[in-house]
């Protein structure tokens with residue numbers, strides 16, 4: 129007899145949804161989480177604070193409306209960190225309460241402390257108070273302990289001049305200049321936010337391109353916009369050392385270049401948080417990046433222990449973690465469930481934002497799939513003009529063989545929402561004709577789908593008429 133049917137370690141999106149799914153199936157469930165981290169990285173240091181910060185930046189800088197009101201338009205002239213953080217702290221506080229209320233409502237017990245395995249069914253929970261420790265047993269266990277920013281050993285982080293994406297949320301002032309090391313999603317999102325605030329940003333990336341999984345045309349547009357905001361890119365460059373003094377930092381690159389800046393933000397990947405779990409006691413192990421291997425049901429090599437979310441690696445997104453948690457709990461208790469649809473959207477909250485779903489042109493070309501492209505530019509949409517977004521665009525990739533939608537790529541306002549229309553059509557195996565034959569609200573950005581659909585069908589018609597001559 130166990131204390132709980134299910135114990136979940138970690139209360140991020142994966143852990144939360146696993147716990148609630150277990151509770152909905154009538155099981156006795158507990159979640160173990162450290163004192164100050166209810167809601168996980170997602171709510172406290174990752175998705176929610178960064179996206180709220182972005183919204184605050186967009187609003188206070190007035191950036192989105194400069195095409196309408198002129199280049200000098202600002203909502204507030206001197207934007208302070210306090211202005212930015214007020215909104216962030218408010219939203220984070222509310223989201224923590226939402227998570228707490230959801231767990232309570234579903235009778236999930238919340239145990240405060242750090243969990244580690246004593247054996248494959250027994251977990252010790254050590255609280256923050258001295259001598260505070262308890263031992264619990266569970267029939268099934270879900271590990272959802274997430275990741276933390278990786279810190280290269282040769283770099284000395286002081287959380288003031290040299291920091292990572294956690295410490296950036298505790299900045300004392302908006303820097304005049306900044307080096308961002310790593311042009312991954314998190315690095316580029318923060319680079320674009322600080323550039324919008326007027327910080328001179330230099331991005332250093334050891335690969336020779338960035339966001340290589342996205343549509344190259346969209347990435348080019350993003351780079352153009354960021355350069356326009358005084359962002360400098362140093363691709364194919366490696367950081368050798370960072371020197372710090374009271375005046376700021378100097379980043380030395382292997383090529384001999386030296387970049388002075390007020391501060392340096394490292395965004396050099398993330399490490400699974402498994403070091404405190406004592407995995408060996410449960411018969412488990414993690415790889416060199418702290419990640420745990422799972423099968424298609426999110427089951428580890430120990431049958432009754434599951435792992436979900438960032439701790440299992442790719443795609444390491446809140447969106448995916450939630451479903452993984454739910455599916456792990458269903459599998460643990462024999463509840464039938466369908467697998468996740470293969471089509472997963474990617475959202476990048478840069479300024480401007482980027483999103484896509486399905487194939488890229490490069491992938492289709494590589495696998496010799498014939499396709500045609502339909503493009504719609506926001507500046508040709510009434511809603512684009514109303515919003516003052518004249519640079520956004522939506523691109524549809526359509527099979528010239530059966531007219532099915534193969535990919536949708538969006539750049540600009542609401543890209544991360546708009547992409548779901550294309551995703552739904554693709555998920556249902558729909559063709560571009562659905563978009564041609566459907567009336568969409570006017571004036572909306574969704575109308576971009578109609579315009580791109582007409583564009584691509586015109587091209588396909590031209591191709592077909594040529595073929596039948």
Ligand SMILES: Cc1cc2nc3c(=O)[nH]c(=O)nc-3n(C[C@H](O)[C@H](O)[C@H](O)COP(=O)(O)OP(=O)(O)OC[C@H]3O[C@@H](n4cnc5c(N)ncnc54)[C@H](O)[C@@H]3O)c2cc1C
Nearest residue numbers: 138140142168169170174243273274437438444445446447
């Ligand atoms: C800056 C940034 C921006 C992001 N933006 C987005 C975005 O826009 N969209 C998106 O989908 N994703 C985004 N992500 C990714 C997203 O935050 C993660 O995918 C998501 O939080 C992972 O959820 P998780 O369930 O794995 O747990 P996490 O949210 O990582 O939480 C894990 C929890 O486990 C707890 N824990 C760890 N070890 C123990 C232990 N031994 N005992 C008890 N508790 C423990 C931790 O305290 C933590 O609270 C972003 C991430 C970052 C860092």
